[in-house]
Structure formats: C-alpha cells, structure tokens
Amino acid sequence: MITTEPLFFPAKAGRASEDVALQIEAAILAGRLAPEQRLPSEREMQQQFGTGRGAIREALRALKQKGLLDIRKGVKGGAYVCKVGMVSIGESLALFLKQHDVAPSALIEFRESVDQTLIILAIARGSDEAKQALVSMAEEFEACLRQEDHDADRIGHLDRDLNLALARMADNPIFEWIMQALQRGFSSHDYTLYDTPVYRERTAANWAETARAIAENDPLRARSLIGYHYAMLRSCLNERAAESSSPRVSPGDS
Amino acid sequence: MITTEPLFFPAKAGRASEDVALQIEAAILAGRLAPEQRLPSEREMQQQFGTGRGAIREALRALKQKGLLDIRKGVKGGAYVCKVGMVSIGESLALFLKQHDVAPSALIEFRESVDQTLIILAIARGSDEAKQALVSMAEEFEACLRQEDHDADRIGHLDRDLNLALARMADNPIFEWIMQALQRGFSSHDYTLYDTPVYRERTAANWAETARAIAENDPLRARSLIGYHYAMLRSCLNERAAESSSPRVSPGDS
C-alpha cells in the first residue's frame, strides 16, 4: 500500500542507471525535490525503481559529479539535493583548458574583456561599502606583495578574492560564475606575474590604484589601469616564453 | 616479465571509487592516456586497482559525466578517452541557470558584453572568406525570417550558427566555448525575439547589417548595431514580462 506520492516510476530500460539519473534530475529541476531535501535511502529507491542497488548508486554518482547531489554516510546520511554551485562549471573549464592546452594569451584576452566590462558595472552598481572594501583588500594585497617573505599561497588567495569581489559588485551572477571558472583555469599562469620583482611591485600598485579609481567612480581611469595590468601580464609572459627555451622550472613556484 | 607500465596503482582508500577516478583522470590529464585510446576492461582494471568491479564502474560513471570518457558496449567496447568538449560545460551552465533562475536581463547583459568584444576581434582577425560567409549566413537568416511559414527550429539553428561563426572568427577558443555554453542556457529566452513580427523583421535586418559592417571592417558601426540588437531584445522581454505576470512558479519554493 502506497501512502506517499510515487515520486519515482519503477521504470527501467536497457540502461537503468541513466533512466534513474534522468528521473531524479527531472524531479530536482522540476522542484519536486527541494534543495537540502533528503532522497530516500539507496535500498528504498532500489524498491521504488524496481532495480538493483548498483544502478541506483551509479546514477547517484553521476548526479553527484554533476553537482546536483551531496552524499553523506552514516545514519541520517544519504543523498541530499544541493544547488549546483559554480564549482562544477569551473572544473569543466579547467579540464577543457588543460586538455586543449589553450594559449595563455587567449585566456588573458578573454579575461581582459571581461574585466573591462566588470569595472564599468562595478562602478555603476557597487555600493560605497563594497568599493571601500575593495580598496582595503587591494591595499592589503599591496602590503602583502611588498613583504620580503611574501607567501605565494596567500597572494594567490588575495588575488582571487579581489577578482571575485569585483565580480560580485557587478551584481550579475553570470559574471561571478565566469570569474570563478576563470580563477580555476587561470591560476597556474597568473602567478607568474608575482614572481618577477619588477612586475610584482607595479602590479600591486596598479591593483590598489584601480580599486581607488573604482571607489572614486572614475571608469575611464579604471579601464586604463586594467589595460595596463594586462599589458604587464602579456609582456611578462613574453619574457618568460623567450627565456624558457631552456626549460628552467623552479620546483616550488607553480 | 612485465611488458606494460603499471599505469595504475592498486591503491585503495575509504572511497575507492574516488581514488580510482582520480588516478584515471590524472593519467588522462598527464597524457599517459591519449584521446581515442581504450582503457583496460572493467574486469582488468578491477585486478589492477585491486578493488571490486562496482568501484571501477562508479569511477567510470563519474568520469563519463565529466566528459572525459566515452563508454561503449559490446566487444571492442570499453572506456575510451575523449577530449572534453564544450558540451559538458554548457550543461553545467544550463543547470546553474535553471536552479538559480537567473534573470534574463543578466544573461543579456553578459552576452552583449561578450558580443561587443567579439565583433572587434572578428573584424581584426577574421579572414575575408569568413566575413563573406557570415554575410551569406545572415542573409539566409534574414530570408528565412521573412518567410510566412518560418520554421522555428531552423531559425534557432541559424541563429546559433551565426553566433558560433562569429565566435570562431575571433580565433580564441575561450570565446567559442563561452558562446557554446550560452547557446545552451540562453535559447529558451532568445527566441522570444522571433515570435513578435515587428521585432522579427528588425532583428533580421539588423543581423544582416551587422554582418555587412563586419565584412566592411567597420567596428564602430558593428558595435552600434549589436547594441541595437540587445536594446530590442530588452524591450521585447520587457513587453513580455509586462503582459504576462508569469504566475507559474513552482509551489512551495519560498
């Protein structure tokens, strides 16, 4: 006797696991399963779908990889619906970049075009508090880069946070998402800028000044500064490419 | 005597399937497994990893979902390494957009900023043949839209191809990728423009003229036309939103 809505059909096909995955995904996307809601246990779903537990598990694996489910162990464990974050997309981009080994210049080009739009939107929409916070972060970043024993890890983190804060100020989730994705695929190249003392100093100052230009609602100056940032990054990468005909890779830098 | 490299450690952890997936992914990304290459059969890998077949299968499912593997049945079947295409990323974006129901205006905004960069790059880098091809496509599109019994399917296809051709002319895979992703997440809104007769006519003419401006290396005019395109799209969506308060919201989502 069934007291609850069926929720899942006991459907089954040649590829049962795909069918199961599709049904669950459809239920989630249709809102029949809300975020943070817990799915039945594997053994229960095994009954509902009229299939083996292996098929259920494979379906759950696929959906977990897709970012739709979070799977926990123990009692009160099970599959929990979760909102797909920007992480999974970033991973896809990182994979794509690695497999197709996209030229760094292509990435830089794209990032520059995004950033150019971003600062305009940030100036137009960012609150004064957000702008001040950006300035503070940029100054902290500058201070961190000026230290002798700068921590590469912390620098990377601050750089990432700065970019994300900028993206968030644009008040458009797409930009935030694209920035998250780029951070994951870009980081390996990006930090080369901070290895060279000359560029490090300039970059730090440039970031701080860009933040100030944004805080002062000076879009043209901000654009110009962003342009300078990427010009530096390009020339820095060019120097690297030129000198690394002899592949001298320091073991700890990347 | 061992003729083959070990390739996989018989490693195992609390979550064997994740470990397996990571090892295979690492092997692919490191180039130890080339695209189109066939992995050992599940039963063989079961031996190599020293684990059960279920763990192997779950790992393969995750990697397939990630777009890294293609799995075929039958003899000569098995898991084949494949280059991760732009499809998987587009799916992620579509999921993200559906779950977070991003405002169409946010998508339009992002697309416009991308397109603005794109036409500059297309003019700078596109070959004359590519530019002429773009004009031809745009004119075909215009003709198709002017027909009484216009085929919505074909229109969508042509629109998509136009955008992708433009992205390809920029000669930067990132733009191509982002355009692919956007096409998948955007299409549901985009075609509203073609439902309204007034806008349909204007949009068709606008596309054709944009293509011509690109072919004539007139970036400013092209930018202006693109701006007009999105201005139309915005006002069209506004009218739609005004006339239909879209009362269909999934219940209980509050």
Added chain:
DNA sequence: TAGGCAGAAAGGTCCTACCATTTACGGCGA
C-alpha cells in the same frame, strides 16, 4: 561468393553479504 549463425568479449544489471561511519539512545557511574 554472400549471407547468416555461433561464439567471444565487454559492458549492464542484479544479488547477497559484509565493512565503515555516523547518529541516537540507553545504561552505568560519579
């Protein structure tokens, strides 16, 4: 020579048992 049929290889599914982890509950001691 052409067509079809059987076998082999491989994924797809089911089942059953057991292991590992986490939570909840109840007993025991201070």
Added chain:
DNA sequence: TCGCCGTAAATGGTAGGACCTTTCTGCCTA
C-alpha cells in the same frame, strides 16, 4: 541527577559472483 560512554541501528561503501545484452569476429553453409 547529570554526564559520559558503549552499543545498536541506519546508511553509504565495497567485494565478488552470476547472468543478460550488445556488438564484433569469423567460420560455416547455401
């Protein structure tokens, strides 16, 4: 009475085997 700890239950994680389905190969027959 309060708090700690241990045990049981629920649930995902793993192992291994058996069988089915699909697909290719190659032989065998007409």
